[in-house]
Amino acid sequence: MSEFFSSPFVVLFPTAFFTLALYSFLYKDNPMFKFAEHVFAGLSAGYYFGLIHHSVIVQQLWTPLSEGTDWILIVPTVLGVLLFARYVPRIAWMSRLSLAFVIGSTAGIEFIRQLHGLILPQVSKTLMPLDSINNVLIIVGVLATLIYFYFSKPHKGVLGWTASAGIGFIMVAFGAHFGYTVMARVSLLIGRIQFLLIEWLRVAS
Amino acid sequence: MVVAFFGRGVVVDAVSDEALRWQTIVGGIALLLGVFSIVQVHWRRVATRHEDRVYSAILLLCLAVMAGFGVFGGVGTGSVYDWLFENIQSPMMATMFSMLAFFIASAGYRAFRARSVPSAILLVTAIIVMLGRIPMGQYLYDGLPGWATWIMTVPSVAVQRGIIIGAALGAASMSLRVLIGIERTYLGRG
Amino acid sequence: MSFWQLMQRLDRRIIYTLIFVSVIIPTLFPLKLPTAVTPETMSFFNAVDSLPAGSRILFPFDCWPSTRAETEPMAVAALRHCFRKNLRVVGLSNVGMGGPSVLENVMNRIAEENGKVYGVDYVNLGYKANYQAVLLGMGSSIETIFPADHRGTRLADLPLMREVPNYDSLVYTVIVSDNAMIDYWVSLVNARYSMPMVAGVTAVMAPKQMSYVQAGQLQGLLGGMKGAAEYETLVGAVDKANRGMDSQSLIHLLIIGFIVLGNVGYFMTRNDKREYHGERG
Amino acid sequence: MKILSTTVTTLLVFNIWAATAFAQDAAPTGIFRFERINILIAAVLFSAAVLWYIRRAVNGEKFYIRPLPGLSAVDEAVGRATEMGRPVVFIPGTGELDKIQTIAGLSVLGRVAAATARCRTPLRVPVLYPLPMAAANEVVKQAYLDEGVYEPLDPQTVQYVAGESFSYSARIGGMMLREKPAAAIYMGEFSAESLLIAEMGQAAGAIQIAGTAEPEQLPFFIASCDYTLIGEEFYAASAYLSGEPKMLGALRGQDLMKIVLVIVILGGVASATIGWGEQIWRSLLQTL
Numbered sequence: 001m002s003e004f005f006s007s008p009f010v011v012l013f014p015t016a017f018f019t020l021a022l023y024s025f026l027y028k029d030n031p032m033f034k035f036a037e038h039v040f041a042g043l044s045a046g047y048y049f050g051l052i053h054h055s056v057i058v059q060q061l062w063t064p065l066s067e068g069t070d071w072i073l074i075v076p077t078v079l080g081v082l083l084f085a086r087y088v089p090r091i092a093w094m095s096r097l098s099l100a101f102v103i104g105s106t107a108g109i110e111f112i113r114q115l116h117g118l119i120l121p122q123v124s125k126t127l128m129p130l131d132s133i134n135n136v137l138i139i140v141g142v143l144a145t146l147i148y149f150y151f152s153k154p155h156k157g158v159l160g161w162t163a164s165a166g167i168g169f170i171m172v173a174f175g176a177h178f179g180y181t182v183m184a185r186v187s188l189l190i191g192r193i194q195f196l197l198i199e200w201l202r203v204a205s
Numbered sequence: 206m207v208v209a210f211f212g213r214g215v216v217v218d219a220v221s222d223e224a225l226r227w228q229t230i231v232g233g234i235a236l237l238l239g240v241f242s243i244v245q246v247h248w249r250r251v252a253t254r255h256e257d258r259v260y261s262a263i264l265l266l267c268l269a270v271m272a273g274f275g276v277f278g279g280v281g282t283g284s285v286y287d288w289l290f291e292n293i294q295s296p297m298m299a300t301m302f303s304m305l306a307f308f309i310a311s312a313g314y315r316a317f318r319a320r321s322v323p324s325a326i327l328l329v330t331a332i333i334v335m336l337g338r339i340p341m342g343q344y345l346y347d348g349l350p351g352w353a354t355w356i357m358t359v360p361s362v363a364v365q366r367g368i369i370i371g372a373a374l375g376a377a378s379m380s381l382r383v384l385i386g387i388e389r390t391y392l393g394r395g
Numbered sequence: 396m397s398f399w400q401l402m403q404r405l406d407r408r409i410i411y412t413l414i415f416v417s418v419i420i421p422t423l424f425p426l427k428l429p430t431a432v433t434p435e436t437m438s439f440f441n442a443v444d445s446l447p448a449g450s451r452i453l454f455p456f457d458c459w460p461s462t463r464a465e466t467e468p469m470a471v472a473a474l475r476h477c478f479r480k481n482l483r484v485v486g487l488s489n490v491g492m493g494g495p496s497v498l499e500n501v502m503n504r505i506a507e508e509n510g511k512v513y514g515v516d517y518v519n520l521g522y523k524a525n526y527q528a529v530l531l532g533m534g535s536s537i538e539t540i541f542p543a544d545h546r547g548t549r550l551a552d553l554p555l556m557r558e559v560p561n562y563d564s565l566v567y568t569v570i571v572s573d574n575a576m577i578d579y580w581v582s583l584v585n586a587r588y589s590m591p592m593v594a595g596v597t598a599v600m601a602p603k604q605m606s607y608v609q610a611g612q613l614q615g616l617l618g619g620m621k622g623a624a625e626y627e628t629l630v631g632a633v634d635k636a637n638r639g640m641d642s643q644s645l646i647h648l649l650i651i652g653f654i655v656l657g658n659v660g661y662f663m664t665r666n667d668k669r670e671y672h673g674e675r676g
Numbered sequence: 677m678k679i680l681s682t683t684v685t686t687l688l689v690f691n692i693w694a695a696t697a698f699a700q701d702a703a704p705t706g707i708f709r710f711e712r713i714n715i716l717i718a719a720v721l722f723s724a725a726v727l728w729y730i731r732r733a734v735n736g737e738k739f740y741i742r743p744l745p746g747l748s749a750v751d752e753a754v755g756r757a758t759e760m761g762r763p764v765v766f767i768p769g770t771g772e773l774d775k776i777q778t779i780a781g782l783s784v785l786g787r788v789a790a791a792t793a794r795c796r797t798p799l800r801v802p803v804l805y806p807l808p809m810a811a812a813n814e815v816v817k818q819a820y821l822d823e824g825v826y827e828p829l830d831p832q833t834v835q836y837v838a839g840e841s842f843s844y845s846a847r848i849g850g851m852m853l854r855e856k857p858a859a860a861i862y863m864g865e866f867s868a869e870s871l872l873i874a875e876m877g878q879a880a881g882a883i884q885i886a887g888t889a890e891p892e893q894l895p896f897f898i899a900s901c902d903y904t905l906i907g908e909e910f911y912a913a914s915a916y917l918s919g920e921p922k923m924l925g926a927l928r929g930q931d932l933m934k935i936v937l938v939i940v941i942l943g944g945v946a947s948a949t950i951g952w953g954e955q956i957w958r959s960l961l962q963t964l
Contacts, residue, residue, distance in 0.1 A: 015296045022300045022846065026307060026411045029853045036297065037850045038260040041838035042267025043294045045243055048839030049236060049268075050275015050286055056233030060226065076227035080234025083810055098231055099811050102773050103383060105224045110776040111380035115718050118373035122366050123937055124961035127944030127954065138363040139945055143938060145367025149375075149908040151742050152931045166367070167323050170906070173364035174895035175327040176356040179334030181895075182309055184465070184598045186418075186646050187620050189306035190639045191464025192299060193418045204423050228774055232807050239806030239836035246835050294843075299461055301842035302868065307414055308875040309896075310646070311407045314653040315878075316899035318661045327898075328658070332651055338598075338621065339644045343431040350433060357602035365891045368907040370937065372889035375911025376776045378930040379783075381726050387922045388783055388914065407879065 008200060016200045019192060141169045243268065330356060403660035405653070413649055421641035427633070428641050435608055436625040439593045439615025443473070446567055448481040451559055453568040453590075456486060456501075457576040460493035462597055468623035468636035469595035470501050470571045476630045477569070478509035478516070483555055485565065487520040487541070489529065489576050495521040495545050514553040521545030526576060530583045534562050568592040577604060581612045595622060714960055721936070726929030733925030741924050746885055746903035747916050753859035753883045754791040762858040763798040764788065767848070767873065769864015769888070770841050773807040777889055781864030782808065782815050783914035784887070788861060789819035796825075800857065801834040804844050809836045845872040852880040862886040862901070863910065866893045874900035887913055 004010065021036035061077065064070035079101055085094040126142050128135045147159065148166030155163040197204050247261035255261070274286040281287065319325040336342035337353025382388035420426075446452070454474070458466040477484050486502055488494030499519050506517055520541040523529050532540040537559060538550050550556040558564060568590050570580050577594055584590050591614055596604050598619025607613040617626055620643060623636035733739065757764045766788055768781035785801065792799040801816065803809040813834045820829065837851075838844045849872070852860070860882040862873065870886075870893040877884050878900055886897035887905030897904045905913055912930075915923035944957035 015292050018293055018297050019300045022297060022304070025846075025849060026304070027408060029850065034257070034260050034850060035263065037846045038264040039267050040294065040297045040843040041243075041847050042264040043271045043289060044839035044843035045240065045836075046268045046271025046273075046275060046839070047286070047290055047294060049240060049272040050280055052233050052236045053272075053276050054280055056229055061230055061233065072223065073230065076230040077234065079227065080231045083231070083235055083238055086810075086813070095810065096814060099773075099807075099814060102228055102231055102807060103779055103811065105228060106774045106776060106779060107380040107383035109224075109774075111377055111384065112715070112719065114373040114377040114380070114776075115722065116712075116715050119370055119377070119937070120715065120718065120961045122370050122373070123941060123944075124958065126366060126941050127948050127957055127961075129948040129951070130945060131949070134359045137359050138366075139941070141360055141363025142367045142370070143941060145364050146371055146934060146938060148367075149371040149906075150931055150934060151912060151927050152740060154740075154742055168326055169360055169364050169367075171323045171326040172330045172356065173361040173891075174898055175330030176334045176353070176361050177892070178309070178313065178327075178895040178899065179331040180338065180353070180357060180602070181599060182306075182313075182335055182647060182650060183338050183619055183621065183643055185303070185305040185309050186643055187464045187598070187639065188299065188303035188461070189414070190418055190422070190620075190642055192303045193415075193422055194464065194635065194639075195296075197419070197422050232772065232774075232805070235806040235810055237806075238810055242806075242809060242831065242834075242836040245831045249831070295460065297846075298840070298842040301846055301872065302461060305868065305871055306646070307411045308871050308900075310414055310650050310653070311410050312871060312875055312878075312896065312899040313650055314405070314410060314657055317654045317657070319658055320661070328654065332654065335647045335651055339647045340428060340430045340621075340640065341644050341648065344429075354602065354605065358605060361602075368889075368891045368894070371934070372907035372911065374930050374933055374937075375908035376780070376889065377722060378726055378926055379780050379911045379914075380776055381723060382915070382923065382926050383779060385727070385730075387730070387920075387926070 008202065012200045016196060019196065140165070144169050240268070240272075397664070399660040399663040401660075402656040403664065405657075410653065414646055417645035417649055418642045421638050421645065425633075425638050426641040427637070428644055430621075430624050430628050430637065430640060432625045432629060433618075433622070435605070435616040435618070436622050436629070437615075438608075439595075439617055439622075440476070440626060440629040442567070442591070442593050442614045443476050443482075443569065444480065446480065446482055449483065450566045451483045451485065451555070451564055452477065453562075453565045454484045454486040455489065455568065455570045455572070455576070455580065456494060456498040457489040457570070457572040457574060458494055458497065459490055459573055460497060462573040463497060464639065465597050465620050465623070466571050466573050466595070467497065467501060468620065468634060468639070469617050469626065470498070471505060471634060472623055472626045472630050472632065472636070473569050473571065473595065474501060474505040475509070475632050476626075478505060478511050479630070483515075484517040485520065485555065485559060486518065487529075488522050489526045490574070491522045491524065495519065499545055514548070515555055518553055518555050519545040526579060527583070530579055531587075534584070534588050536561055562588045562590055565590070570594040571596075573597045573600070577607075581607055585612050593617075595626075714962065722929075722933055725932045726926050729925040729929035729932070730922050731925075733921035733928075736921075737925075738921070739924050739928050741916065741927060744905065744909055744912070744916060746887065746905045746909070747913060749883070749885055749903045750788060750861065750917065751791060753861065753885060754788070754795060754797060756883055757792075757858035758795040758797045760858045762856055763800050764792055765800045765802070765848075765852070765857040765860040765877070765882070767860075767862045767864065768801070768803065768808055768812055769862070769866055770804045770844065770869060771808075771865030772805050773811055775865045777865035777910075778808050780911050780914065781887075782811055784861070784863045784917065785812060786815045786819050787914060787917035789816045790823050793820045793823035793825045798830075799833055800851070800855070802837045802844070802848060802851065803834065804836075804838070804841060806836055809834060841867065841869045842872075845869045845876075848873050849876040852876045852882070856880050857882045860884045862888070862897070863905075863913065864888065866890055866897075868893075871896035871900060 018036050018039070021032040024030055025033040061073055065073055079098040082098045083095045085091045126139060128139065130136050130139070144162055144166035148163045148170065150159065153159055244265065247265050250261040251258045271286065271289060274284065278285055313331065317328040317331060319328055333349065334353045334356060336345065337349040342349040379388065456470055474484065486498050488498050502517055502519055506513065511517055521544060523540055529540050537556070541550065543549050544553060562584070568580065568584065570577060570592060572594060573596065577596055580592065585592055593615040594604065594613050595617035598621065601616065601618030604613065604616055608616050617623055620636050620639045624640040627633050627636050754764055766785055768785055769778050771778045773779070789799060799816065801812050803812055813829070816834055817829055837847045857880065860877040863886070866888050867890070874884060874886065874897060884901035885903045886901040887910035888894065888897065889907045889910055894904065894906055912927055915927050940957065940960070944954065947953040947957055
């Protein structure tokens with residue numbers, strides 16, 4: 001009896017159950033999927049809560065504050081607490097201050113990052129001599145794609161012609177990427193089926 | 206403008222580091238808002254005897270259990286928190302991820318119709334690359350895997366680069382619009 | 396409704412069922428479809444095959460459990476090859492969650508199969524945070540970075556590790572990676588310590604990594620499950636990857652078949668648009 | 677409101693200043709990083725181009741902007757939802773608020789929320805992270821107020837649903853099948869869950885409009901959605917939808933920079949090919 005309870009079938013039963021419950025959704029919505037879906041959402045929110053509690057609230061906020069080394073952290077704490085102002089109608093606008101801080105700093109950081117980290121290096125990589133078919137194609141492809149995004153004129157004449165070349169290139173790239181990704185996604189499915197058939201049911205080896 | 210990026214020194218670096226650290230902390234505290242939201246929605250379902258109230262109760266229970274163990278019961282290997290993650294949550298993540306195998310097939314089947322020249326190009330490259338990836342394709346025509354790799358390393362790279370440059374221009378312009386305050390739906394139009 | 400109209404708007408569940416079947420059948424009954432070996436896999440095999448017996452190699456397994464279906468077969472085939480050639484393997488992982496335990500599991504299984512002893516023929520160093528410090532630090536002293544192995548044994552108590560103070564005593568590196576760690580291995584360890592290396596990466600990453608192969612920074616490359624299957628064939632131990640490739644071939648052909656049928660249907664019924672409302676833009 | 681704007685402006689000035697932490701590498705000493713002067717020039721040029729066109733727009737100049745089919749579809753989608761009496765789902769991506777794509781998505785949300793408020797069509801905004809949720813809440817609340825809808829927001833409108841992207845997708849899938857939204861709009865940063873969400877929406881019969889700057893996810897949106905905004909088009913979406921001259925002016929400035937980049941590429945390629953002067957172009961673009 002105890003052998004049965006320590007068999008992989010029983011030990012892995014919860015894992016297998018939830019795996020099958022999620023797959024059942026592919027057929028149609030059903031109580032088993034609904035159950036799994038809500039358990040999944042609850043667990044993951046709880047997991048995230050635990051994670052943030054330890055890695056942010058305790059490690060980055062509480063510890064430095066309680067050691068009295070980093071008083072400046074009171075400012076983000078206040079900004080964080082201000083987010084809850086929206087539950088008090090009279091001071092609800094204050095929660096926007098915190099959001100303005102985050103959105104503003106993001107915009108500031110991104111403005112330079114896009115120029116420094118993306119535009120300049122990507123353009124720089126494209127400055128290649130026209131000494132092979134591949135180089136020519138890459139340069140033409142980059143230019144055509146870029147021109148496809150030009151907003152200020154209708155896509156007619158030379159611009160229209162270039163933009164059509166651009167959309168052609170884009171479709172080649174997207175088709176290729178799509179086809180290429182099939183294998184990676186099927187691998188994931190194979191992994192789950194191998195779990196069910198080999199590790200759990202042990203009907204194959 | 207943008208002094209810190211071009212300047213250096215103790216004060217400047219400290220301020221910029223601080224901004225990122227603050228974002229993390231504000232985000233951490235905001236998590237409580239998220240929990241408020243989830244509890245508000247599902248508690249109401251339980252209280253108003255909504256048809257899905259049982260599921261909502263299950264969700265709240267799982268949330269409480271997982272968060273409770275996470276905060277009070279330790280998170281290391283061998284803890285309940287870790288066990289629940291390893292045996293329930295993580296396999297469910299893998300299962301959802303693997304559903305993409307089905308969806309990539311249904312999406313491809315439905316969308317890849319040669320209705321226009323661009324969609325015909327899309328369709329043909331997708332088929333060439335798919336054939337180039339499997340041994341069967343190589344038996345059909347020896348050069349197929351080479352073609353597939355060439356498409357991935359030449360035209361595809363060019364397009365990625367074009368999209369990245371274009372998107373970066375768009376993102377920089379977006380940031381600028383936020384910074385000078387003309388793009389602020391998030392603060393109202395006042 | 397004609398056959399071609401039917402082919403145009405097949406219920407998605409029929410597609411799902413066929414995909415399930417295409418995975419389940421080869422898992423239960425291997426079809427043993429042939430695999431053709433690509434040059435990158437061939438050079439991966441040759442590089443490992445030409446190492447003299449007894450050589451010490453580094454074996455980083457930088458993978459998340461979610462890509463296990465692709466990465467584990469590569470690790471299995473590579474370790475089989477190494478142990479059969481009597482190489483001695485120092486494993487580690489730069490992915491904290493799940494990496495070291497999958498590696499431990501695979502190493503023990505393949506070692507047992509080949510009669511290899513832990514501590515003498517192979518070691519699993521486990522995981523340490525801050526990969527840049529790990530990769531560079533191991534160049535001067537492995538023991539400073541990993542005072543103990545994954546099982547908690549001090550390195551001084553492991554005969555293999557006594558012979559390996561740093562990268563100088565390791566002749567080769569075989570990497571299995573599902574993330575950008577591979578870039579750091581190439582740009583830090585290959586570039587600074589001129590450590591020769593080969594790598595197995597996921598299918599999605601493979602095209603980008605080809606540039607390292609062309610530049611000679613990687614001496615060979617396994618791309619995803621396909622690379623693993625080819626390598627299994629070369630090592631002469633057909634296993635999960637080949638079975639997986641059977642499913643892969645079936646599903647790829649299935650999708651291509653559906654797309655072709657859908658298109659034939661589209662052209663056959665293009666003229667009677669009134670009956671067809673299944674699709675938008 | 678005045679005080680608020682002033683505070684925000686102060687914060688923004690501070691933030692531009694703070695906008696750096698990602699580049700703290702060791703470099704030669706000195707107060708000013710002269711090796712980065714090219715980036716300063718690029719930043720100034722870019723800002724100047726955008727600001728100049730905004731100024732011209734404010735002075736009443738009209739600019740032509742090529743129509744984007746995906747965007748005219750937004751109104752159509754909201755209209756369809758109203759007719760059918762079913763909700764509109766909006767997902768501002770699955771990124772944190774520290775991603776510019778999330779902010780761009782939220783700007784589009786403002787326009788969509790205004791449209792749904794006008795038609796009194798229910799809106800569902802499930803969000804993956806708490807901070808974007810708080811921001812989405814403000815955006816929707818403001819849009820409703822601007823359209824004269826004063827009832828308090830239903831907590832179901834903007835909601836936090838799960839702690840990580842796969843459980844999030846599972847919840848979205850369930851929601852799609854049960855509530856059967858008439859329209860689904862996905863604008864923001866997405867990773868692998870893009871196709872999960874879009875196929876589930878497709879199965880639920882929603883008209884779908886997507887926009888993202890992730891090159892990896894675009895093929896899946898193209899396959900699964902009715903309209904897809906690619907990269908730069910996605911960032912331009914909120915400007916298009918607002919129709920404000922200032923915003924369209926900004927797009928014009930961005931286009932001018934595009935022409936500059938095309939010229940730089942052509943010039944650099946020509947130099948590299950004839951083997952003369954390549955270094956000048958390279959030093960223009962170097963990033964240290």
